[in-house]
Each structure stands twice: as C-alpha cells, then as structure tokens.
Amino acid sequence: xxxxxxxxxxxxxxxxxxxxxxxxxxxxxxxxxxxxxxxxxxxxxxxxxxxxxxxxxxxxxxxxxxxxxxxxxxxxxxxxxxxxxxxxxxxxxxxxxxxxxxxxxxxxxxxxxxxxxxxxxxxxxxxxxxxxxxxxxxxxxxxxxxxxxxxxxxxxxxxxxxxxxxxxxxxxxxxxxxxxxxxxxxxxxxxxxxxxxxxxxxxxxxxxxxxxxxxxxxxxxxxxxxxxxxxxxxxxxxxxxxxxxxxxxxxxxxxxxxxxxxxxxxxxxxxxxxxxxxxxxxxxxxxxxxxxxxxxxxxxxxxxxxxxxxxxxxxxxxxxxxxxxxxxxxxxxxxxxxxxxxxxxxxxxxxxxxxxxxxxxxxxxxxxxxxxxxxxxxxxxxxxxxxxxxxxxxxxxxxxxxxxxxxxxxxxxxxxxxxxxxxxxxxxxxxxxxxxxxxxxxxxxxxxxxxxxxxxxxxxxxxxxxxxxxxxxxxxxxxxxxxxxxxxxxxxxxxxxxxxxxxxxxxxxxxxxxxxxxxxxxxxxxxxxxxxxxxxxxxxxxxxxxxxxxxxxxxxxxxxxxxxxxxxxxxxxxxxxxxxxxxxxxxxxxxxxxxxxxxxxxxxxxxxxxxxxxxxxxxxxxxxxxxxxxxxxxxxxxxxxxxxxxxxxxxxxxxxxxxxxxxxxxxxxxxxxxxxxxxxxxxxxxxxxxxxxxxxxxxxxxxxxxxxxxxxxxxxxxxxxxxxxxxxxxxxxxxxxxxxxxxxxxxxxxxxxxxxxxxxxxxxxxxxxxxxxxxxxxxxxxxxxxxxxxxxxxxxxxxxxxxxxxxxxxxxxxxxxxxxxxxxxxxxxxxxxxxxxxxxxxxxxxxxxxxxxxxxxxxxxxxxxxxxxxxx
Amino acid sequence: xxxxxxxxxxxxxxxxxxxxxxxxxxxxxxxxxxxxxxxxxxxxxxxxxxxxxxxxxxxxxxxxxxxxxxxxxxxxxxxxxxxxxxxxxxxxxxxxxxxxxxxxxxxxxxxxxxxxxxxxxxxxxxx
Numbered sequence: 001x002x003x004x005x006x007x008x009x010x011x012x013x014x015x016x017x018x019x020x021x022x023x024x025x026x027x028x029x030x031x032x033x034x035x036x037x038x039x040x041x042x043x044x045x046x047x048x049x050x051x052x053x054x055x056x057x058x059x060x061x062x063x064x065x066x067x068x069x070x071x072x073x074x075x076x077x078x079x080x081x082x083x084x085x086x087x088x089x090x091x092x093x094x095x096x097x098x099x100x101x102x103x104x105x106x107x108x109x110x111x112x113x114x115x116x117x118x119x120x121x122x123x124x125x126x127x128x129x130x131x132x133x134x135x136x137x138x139x140x141x142x143x144x145x146x147x148x149x150x151x152x153x154x155x156x157x158x159x160x161x162x163x164x165x166x167x168x169x170x171x172x173x174x175x176x177x178x179x180x181x182x183x184x185x186x187x188x189x190x191x192x193x194x195x196x197x198x199x200x201x202x203x204x205x206x207x208x209x210x211x212x213x214x215x216x217x218x219x220x221x222x223x224x225x226x227x228x229x230x231x232x233x234x235x236x237x238x239x240x241x242x243x244x245x246x247x248x249x250x251x252x253x254x255x256x257x258x259x260x261x262x263x264x265x266x267x268x269x270x271x272x273x274x275x276x277x278x279x280x281x282x283x284x285x286x287x288x289x290x291x292x293x294x295x296x297x298x299x300x301x302x303x304x305x306x307x308x309x310x311x312x313x314x315x316x317x318x319x320x321x322x323x324x325x326x327x328x329x330x331x332x333x334x335x336x337x338x339x340x341x342x343x344x345x346x347x348x349x350x351x352x353x354x355x356x357x358x359x360x361x362x363x364x365x366x367x368x369x370x371x372x373x374x375x376x377x378x379x380x381x382x383x384x385x386x387x388x389x390x391x392x393x394x395x396x397x398x399x400x401x402x403x404x405x406x407x408x409x410x411x412x413x414x415x416x417x418x419x420x421x422x423x424x425x426x427x428x429x430x431x432x433x434x435x436x437x438x439x440x441x442x443x444x445x446x447x448x449x450x451x452x453x454x455x456x457x458x459x460x461x462x463x464x465x466x467x468x469x470x471x472x473x474x475x476x477x478x479x480x481x482x483x484x485x486x487x488x489x490x491x492x493x494x495x496x497x498x499x500x501x502x503x504x505x506x507x508x509x510x511x512x513x514x515x516x517x518x519x520x521x522x523x524x525x526x527x528x529x530x531x532x533x534x535x536x537x538x539x540x541x542x543x544x545x546x547x548x549x550x551x552x553x554x555x556x557x558x559x560x561x562x563x564x565x566x567x568x569x570x571x572x573x574x575x576x577x578x579x580x581x582x583x584x585x586x587x588x589x590x591x592x593x594x595x596x597x598x599x600x601x602x603x604x605x606x607x608x609x610x611x612x613x614x615x616x617x618x619x620x621x622x623x624x625x626x627x628x629x630x631x632x633x634x635x636x637x638x639x640x641x642x643x644x645x646x647x648x649x650x651x652x653x654x655x656x657x658x659x660x661x662x663x664x665x666x667x668x669x670x671x672x673x674x675x676x677x678x679x680x681x682x683x684x685x686x687x688x689x690x691x692x693x694x695x696x697x698x699x700x701x702x703x704x705x706x707x708x709x710x711x712x713x714x715x716x717x718x719x720x721x722x723x724x725x726x727x728x729x730x731x732x733x734x735x736x737x738x739x740x741x742x743x744x745x746x747x748x749x750x751x752x753x754x755x756x757x758x759x760x761x762x763x764x765x766x767x768x769x770x771x772x773x774x775x776x777x778x779x780x781x782x783x784x785x786x787x788x789x790x791x792x793x794x795x796x797x798x799x800x801x802x803x804x805x806x807x808x809x810x811x812x813x814x815x816x817x818x819x820x821x822x823x824x825x826x827x828x829x830x831x832x833x834x835x836x837x838x839x840x841x842x843x844x845x846x847x848x849x850x851x852x853x854x855x856x857x858x859x860x861x862x863x864x865x866x867x868x869x870x871x872x
Numbered sequence: 873x874x875x876x877x878x879x880x881x882x883x884x885x886x887x888x889x890x891x892x893x894x895x896x897x898x899x900x901x902x903x904x905x906x907x908x909x910x911x912x913x914x915x916x917x918x919x920x921x922x923x924x925x926x927x928x929x930x931x932x933x934x935x936x937x938x939x940x941x942x943x944x945x946x947x948x949x950x951x952x953x954x955x956x957x958x959x960x961x962x963x964x965x966x967x968x969x970x971x972x973x974x975x976x977x978x979x980x981x982x983x984x985x986x987x988x989x990x991x992x993x994x995x996x997x998x999x
Contacts, residue, residue: 007880010873051993058987061979069880072888231895239903241954244947245912247919315902356919 001112001162003098008073009106016107016128020070021225027067030060073103075222077180081173088170097166100173102180104130109162118160118190119153122197130183133218137451139492140204148203152196165189176212184215205452213428214451217435224439236314242323247357251349255334256327259363261310269307271429271471272300275422276307282418283308283361283393284320290387290394292367292413294403295422296663298472301397304422305363308395312361321361324393328363331370335379344382351386361393368402371410380410387416401612401661424469430458433471434478445482449493453481456495464502466656466666467625477501506629506669507586520583521547531579532572533734533775537693538565538722542580545719558655560584562672564637564715566700567724568680570774574633577673581631584671592623593633596640596674605643610660621659628669637674638709645714648672652717674718678709684771687725697723727774733765735775739782740764740807743790751801752794756808763809882977889976893969900965904958909951916940917947 003009037053040046078099082088093100101109108124125131126145135142166181168189173181191197191208201208228236261269269276275293282291293301309326311317329350337343354360364370370379386392396417398406407414425433434454442448457478465473478493480501485493520527524543525536532539545561565573581591599608610618624630637645651657655668679700686696701721704710715721727735740761744754768778790805799805901907920943922936975982 005876007876007884010876011880014873047993048995051990051995054986054990054993056990058983058990061983061986065881065885065979065983068885068888069877072880072884231892231899234899234903235895237899237903239905241905241909241951244909244918244951245915358919 012106013110246359259309261306292417299469367396371406456498570776571724631671634674732769736764753804897966901962906958916943
C-alpha cells in the first residue's frame with residue numbers, strides 16, 4: 001500500500017520484515033570493540049590496530065545509526081488521535097489518517113498490496129509480530145486460522161477503502177482511549193464490519209473483545225522486554241545526598257521497612273493512578289497531611305502505597321513529597337511486645353523520631369486495630385497526638401467497616417485523615433494486571449500461560465470467589481493454576497486447569513459438562529427417584545432447573561435452582577433435598593440446613609448474616625462462604641420473621657447478598673429449597689376432590705397468599721412452587737423397601753446382611769401407613785420394631801459377622817435354622833403378642849440367594865427366618 | 873529509503889540526540905543533588921543538633937553552640953565535596969553531550985572516512 005514519504009513509514013516497512021531487536025545484541029557486543037582495538041593500538045603504537053579500531057568504530061556507528069533509526073518510532077504515531085469521535089468525521093482526517101496509525105500498524109499497511117481489501121490487511125495483521133503473539137498465546141494453529149480466513153474470502157468478503165476502514169478503526173481507538181490506532185483497533189473495525197470474520201473468531205472460542213485484551217497484553221510484553229537504558233535509570237535514580245538534611249531515625253528504622261515497588265508492580269500501579277494522585281494531594285498539604293486508604297482486603301491498598309513510594313523515590317511526585325522516605329511500621333511487632341508500658345513508650349519514641357526527622361511518611365496497615373476500643377486503647381491515645389503534627393505524615397490502610405468503627409470511636413479520625421476509597425478495578429484493568437502478573441509468573445514457574453487461561457481465571461474468579469475483591473482473587477487463582485501446572489508436569493497452564501483448581505478447592509464440578517456428568521443430568525429424574533418415592537412433578541421441575549444451569553441456558557446471576565416445597569409432613573420434601581445434594585454435589589452432607597423456626601424475631605437476623613455490634617459472623621454467611629457448592633435447606637420457612645424472609649428476596653433474585661460487614665456472599669452455586677407444611681389440609685382436600693396437579697398447585701399458592709402465610713413477592717422469587725402430595729398405601733410399601741435397603745446397607749457395613757419378603761413390606765406399609773405423618777411414621781415403626789430388635793439381638797450375640805438377618809411378617813414364622821447351614825446363632829422365639837416385626841434367628845450364610853438384596857420374596861427357595869414378635 | 877534515513881538523521885534523530893545529551897547532563901546534576909545540597913549547605917548534618925535547655929549556663933551554652941557549629945561545618949564539608957564532584961561530572965557530561973551533538977550531523981561523513989582510513993591503515997590500498 002502506498003503510504004506517505006516519511007521516515008516513520010520507511011522504518012515501519014523495514015521493521016515489519018526485519019525487526020530492529022535482532023541487531024540489539026550485535027550492537028551491544030560491538031560497542032566495546034573499537035576501544036579495545038584503540039587500547040592495543042596505543043599500547044603497541046601500531047597503525048594496524050588503529051586501522052582495525054577505525055573499521056570497528058565505523059561498523060559500530062553504522063549499526064548504532066541504523067538501529068536507532070529503526071527503533072526510534074516504535075510505539076509511536078506521527079500524531080495523537082483527536083479526543084472526540086466527531087473530529088474523525090472531517091475530510092481532514094480522511095486525508096491525514098496515516099499520521100494516526102501506530103508503528104506496527106504502519107508496517108502492516110506498508111506490506112499490504114491492495115488498499116481496498118480488508119481481507120489482505122487482516123491477513124497481514126496475523127502475519128505480523130502481533131499475529132505471532134496471537135497464535136502463541138491462544139494456541140490456535142496458524143494454518144487452520146489462515147485456512148478459515150481464505151474460505152471466508154472465497155465466500156466473498158466486502159471491499160472497503162482503507163481510509164474508511166481506518167476511520168472506523170480510529171473510532172474504536174478513541175472509544176478505547178487509545179492515543180493512536182493499534183492493530184487491535186483495525187481488527188475490531190473489520191470484525192464489526194464483517195460478520196463472516198465474526199464467525200471465524202467465534203469458531204475459535206474467542207470474542208471480539210479478546211483482541212483488545214490480547215493487544216494490551218502484547219503491549220505489556222513489549223514494555224517488559226524494553227531494556228531501560230542508562231539515561232532512563234539515571235533520571236529515575238534518587239541520587240545521593242537527598243536525605244542529608246533530615247534526621248536519623250534509629251528506633252523507626254528498627255521497627256519499620258522501606259516500601260518499594262518492583263517492575264512487576266508497574267501495571268498494578270497504573271491501575272491505581274487516580275488513587276495515587278489523590279493520596280499525593282492529601283499528603284502534600286501543610287497540616288494534618290494524613291491519608292486513609294479505605295478498601296476491602298486484597299483490593300490493592302498496599303499497591304497504591306507502593307506506587308506512591310516509587311513516584312516519591314524517583315522524584316516524580318509533588319515537590320513537597322519528592323525524595324521523602326516511605327516506610328511501613330511493623331505495628332504488629334510493636335504491639336506484640338510483652339510489656340504494655342514498653343509498647344506505648346516505643347510507639348511514642350518512634351513517632352517522635354519520625355517527627356523530628358522531617359522526611360518520613362509512615363504507613364500503618366490495619367490501622368483500625370489501633371483506633372478501636374478495647375485493650376489497645378492506649379495505643380490509640382499514643383498515636384492520635386501525632387496525627388495532628390505537620391512534621392509527620394501517616395498513611396493508614398483499613399477496610400470500610402474498620403474505618404466506620406474507628407471514626408465512631410474517635411471522631412477526630414474523620415478530620416485528621418483524608419479519606420481515599422479504593423474501588424475494585426474493572427474487567428479490562430484486571431485483564432491487564434493478569435497479563436502483567438502472568439509474565440512474571442512464567443519466569444518464576446518456568447511455564448507458559450495461554451490467553452484463554454487468563455480469561456477463564458477472570459471469569460471464574462468473578463463467579464466463584466465473591467468474597468475477595470479483584471485483583472487479588474484473580475492473581476491468587478492464576479498463581480494456583482501455575483502451581484497446578486507444575487504439579488501435573490504440564491509446560492502450559494491451560495484453561496481447564498483453572499476449573500480443576502477450583503473444583504479441588506470446592507469439591508464440585510466446575511466448567512463444561514463432562515461426559516459422566518452429562519449422563520447424570522440426562523437421567524436425573526431416575527437418579528432422584530431412586531431415593532424419593534412418588535412426587536414425580538417435583539422431581540421433574542428440579543431436574544429441569546439443574547439441566548438448565550449446567551447447560552448454560554439459565555441466567556448466571558441466580559441460584560442454580562430455588563424451590564418452595566409445600567406439603568404435609570413425611571412426604572419426602574427433605575428427602576428430595578438430600579437426594580439432590582447427593583446427586584448434584586456428590587454428598588448428602590453438601591447441604592446447609594437451617595431450621596427457620598429459630599429465626600422468629602428480628603434480632604435473629606444477626607445470627608444469619610452477622611452483626612457489627614457483636615462482631616459475630618452469621619451462620620448462613622459462614623456456611624455458604626465455606627461451602628459455596630451446597631444445597632441450602634430452609635426448613636419450616638413459614639415460621640421465620642418477615643425481616644428474615646426479606647433477606648432471601650435478594651438472594652433468590654440476584655444470587656448474592658451482602659453480610660453485616662459489607663462483604664458479598666455468592667449464592668449462584670447453591671440450590672435453595674424452602675419447605676413448609678402450610679396448606680397441607682388444602683392438599684388433602686384437593687386430593688379427596690380428585691383435583692388435577694396443576695390446578696392444585698395454582699390454588700394452593702392462592703391459598704397461602706390469601707392466608708398471609710407468605711407474601712406474593714416472596715413466593716414469586718422461587719423458580720417453582722412444588723406441591724407434595726400425601727403418600728398412598730402403595731407408595732408407603734415402596735418407602736418401606738427404601739428404608740429397609742438403607743438399613744441393610746448400614747448392617748453390611750458392620751458385617752451383617754438383611755433379607756425380607758414382600759409380605760414384610762406389605763405388613764410394614766399396613767402398620768406404618770399414616771396419611772398425617774407420611775413416611776415419618778413408617779420410619780418410626782422400622783426404628784422401633786426392626787432396628788431396635790436387631791440391635792438387641794446383635795448385642796446378645798445371636799448373630800455373627802457374615803450372618804444374614806432375616807425378616808418375616810408375624811404370620812410366616814419360619815422354622816428353626818437348619819443345622820447344615822453356615823454357623824448361626826439360634827435365637828429363641830418370642831411370644832407373638834403385641835408388636836410386629838423384628839429379626840430373629842439368623843439362618844443363612846451371606847451367599848444364600850435370599851440374603852441381602854431386598855429383592856428377596858416369600859416365593860424364594862430358602863425358608864424365611866423365624867419371626868420374632870417382640871413385646872416392648 | 874536513504875532519503876528518508878537522512879531526513880530522520882537531520883530531523884527527529886538530531887533532536888532526540890540533543891535531548892538525550894541534555895538529559896544526561898541534567899541527570900548527573902540531579903543525581904549529585906547539587907541544588908538541594910547548596911540550599912542546605914550549612915544545615916546540621918542529619919539534624920544532629922542539641923537543644924540549649926532552659927535558663928542560661930555559659931559553659932553549657934558554649935559547649936552546645938560549639939557542638940552545633942561542628943555539626944553544621946561537617947555537614948557543609950561533606951556537601952561541598954559532593955557539590956564539587958557533581959558539578960565536575962555534570963560539566964563533563966555536558967561537554968561530551970555537546971561534542972556528540974556537534975558530531976551527529978557529521979556522522980554520515982565520519983563513518984565512511986573512518987572506514988576508508990582504517991582500511992588504509994591495515995594495508996588496503998583504497999585509493
């Protein structure tokens with residue numbers, strides 16, 4: 001493409017095919033050679049060596065001039081972009097556009113033959129240094145990428161005059177606050193223009209915004225590679241003698257450490273430029289020049305201080321602050337001293353010394369600990385007088401709640417400190433920081449990281465680590481991913497490792513649906529019905545919600561599923577919850593169970609979400625933070641106070657809440673199930689009247705609303721209101737089988753087996769069926785009549801390990817055990833007077849057909865065991 | 873391309889060289905804190921100074937005064953040494969910078985001349 005005649009474009013065109021960096025090593029190596037030869041020439045008084053020195057000098061100077069020329073315009077454009085997009089629409093811009101492209105883009109454009117074909121520009125972008133970086137960091141095969149692009153071109157890519165394309169790219173650049181047009185801006189313009197290219201990037205699992213982040217990362221990498229030359233280092237050096245006019249600080253030096261910034265902090269610091277500016281202004285004042293940095297732990301308060309310290313050290317801050325000492329006082333060590341008197345004495349000595357020295361800026365982390373009432377009050381009294389001194393500057397670091405508490409205790413805190421609140425960085429900044437951190441981590445762990453990994457780190461940290469702010473949570477997660485890559489021996493930290501690290505942390509499946517999980521999800525109804533008898537509608541609604549969430553169809557900012565279970569007692573509400581926790585999270589104990597009848601007063605709210613007054617951490621908050629992948633079961637929800645129910649409105653709606661200390665709690669990975677017996681009578685009546693399920697569901701909701709048991713906005717927040725119907729006799733028999741199967745599993749754990757007949761099940765269903773108490777009555781019956789007797793017989797030594805304990809109904813009293821069978825302990829028959837079933841004599845070895853399965857029926861060949869009818 | 877190179881050499885390149893040379897001289901001047909030290913030349917060394925206390929005791933007063941004067945003199949000596957060294961280094965840097973600025977426009981001539989002369993000296997008969 002024909003570009004204006006200017007050294008900028010000439011250098012760009014050369015660099016695009018022959019990077020200047022290639023000559024850097026040779027230039028450095030040649031720098032000393034002329035002087036060496038000159039030295040030899042002088043020592044030997046030889047014209048030959050002088051000649052060599054002159055040749056080496058001419059070679060070095062040629063290389064110096066050449067590389068200086070090629071690298072001079074790097075990361076520059078001839079002009080900065082106008083601040084507003086309106087100026088881009090002028091005819092002037094259309095003629096002057098080459099002046100606004102950056103050096104890399106100029107090289108790309110110079111290499112493109114056809115000015116009308118965006119496809120050619122695109123291809124050249126991906127063949128440039130940026131393209132090489134793109135393929136390296138995304139793991140995309142260049143050949144497959146170019147093949148996709150060629151196919152797109154064949155399908156017909158629109159032509160566009162380059163001035164139009166650059167004008168659009170300039171708009172993107174202005175929107176992104178770039179000062180010149182970068183390759184990523186041109187890419188964004190093409191992507192916006194051409195839907196076929198959008199398909200290519202989507203097919204490679206990328207989004208248009210990714211190119212911006214990749215371009216930022218590319219720039220960061222170039223910045224890290226840039227060697228700081230002698231002049232840069234000289235100008236950034238504080239030099240000597242700047243502190244000679246200020247006092248010595250022996251005690252302060254012992255109790256503090258200087259705050260320094262490192263090269264890897266640079267981007268973090270840039271992310272907090274605004275806060276650093278604010279703190280500089282606050283500290284440069286003549287009186288009460290103290291600053292309080294307020295922000296959640298991990299948000300970057302210390303980074304702000306490091307940025308400030310670095311600017312001060314380099315003399316780039318305000319004149320009143322330049323070349324002062326920024327030191328962090330180890331308050332924890334001072335306060336940890338054994339003698340309290342020495343604590344106060346030490347503190348006073350340190351502060352007095354700092355005051356006298358005149359150039360100290362003291363940084364105190366967690367300052368609220370020393371400004372709060374309690375045993376350290378005297379510490380606060382020692383500290384406060386110095387806050388008014390004009391000769392000392394103090395920077396306090398605290399949390400929002402810590403500051404509120406300190407200001408409430410000591411109102412003076414509000415006037416002597418300038419408040420600076422640190423905001424959580426946005427996605428773009430976090431991605432920039434991650435790119436920066438990744439480069440340092442790559443060197444440290446000797447592993448490389450893909451761009452998709454950084455993206456996944458951001459996305460999953462946002463979603464799963466709600467309690468910690470950015471950037472800390474993302475930086476920590478990335479570090480863990482590198483460690484995981486090291487542990488598994490992988491050279492590359494890949495995106496799936498982020499999911500694995502979190503899965504290991506939370507003990508739950510994270511990320512895409514795997515094949516094994518896919519099967520569970522497809523058959524979820526069957527899985528749940530293995531444990532819950534009947535209640536088909538409830539189970540279907542739950543299974544649908546789970547599938548929606550795991551397939552990514554459901555909104556991400558809500559709990560996985562939220563259900564209000566209404567129905568009489570003992571019909572399987574809690575059992576459904578347990579089954580779901582087991583199937584979805586892999587363990588029944590992945591359930592947080594709250595008895596809401598314990599939260600009937602407004603004051604009980606503190607026990608759920610914490611209390612600032614008592615410093616108590618709420619149970620709900622604590623449990624969900626510790627186990628974010630859980631099922632939250634709210635038993636007897638109708639008994640909770642309305643204020644408590646209001647708390648759940650936001651949780652059900654947004655999937656998150658804020659605790660009493662202002663920290664967020666994430667519920668987007670929890671199921672929330674509230675159970676209530678409200679409307680049980682209505683359900684029975686409706687069933688009696690043979691009302692269809694859907695009608696019953698609708699009428700029941702109307703009923704609970706009419707009776708003011710729940711408010712409409714509360715009921716509407718649930719994904720579904722599920723009505724549980726009372727058990728039928730037939731279902732009671734299936735429930736009995738379920739209970740016996742569980743009992744058998746427990747016994748097998750102890751080394752015994754259990755068998756029963758269909759008659760036993762029928763008998764249990766007959767005696768244990770209760771329309772009022774549902775399965776509970778049946779469980780009670782089994783506990784009282786079966787489990788109790790088995791326990792007694794085992795303790796009495798009737799059964800040995802390996803024996804099968806047979807059950808039979810009263811009418812089927814079996815004969816005594818056959819002597820030929822496996823060793824058994826004979827049990828005496830008890831009079832069949834009152835109560836029903838109990839185990840009696842063990843008759844079969846574990847290998848006998850009827851033992852164990854729970855499938856054994858009265859028709860089976862082996863005779864049933866004697867029935868023990870015990871009177872209790 | 874050669875035309876664009878020379879355009880850079882006598883335009884942006886020359887400007888950059890001049891700025892760089894000035895920056896080195898200023899950097900040296902700043903590194904040795906010449907201005908700060910001159911401004912605080914007679915301040916006590918690290919603020920080591922004794923208070924005169926309450927009341928007036930001639931012996932205490934004069935011994936304190938002597939100590940404080942010594943602190944100031946010591947401070948002045950050290951500062952003066954650094955100021956002198958700083959000025960010398962800065963002047964040297966400024967001289968070399970000026971030389972480099974003066975040499976820069978001549979480099980397109982200096983380089984071939986050095987090459988030809990060098991070849992001549994090692995025995996090539998270039999003429």
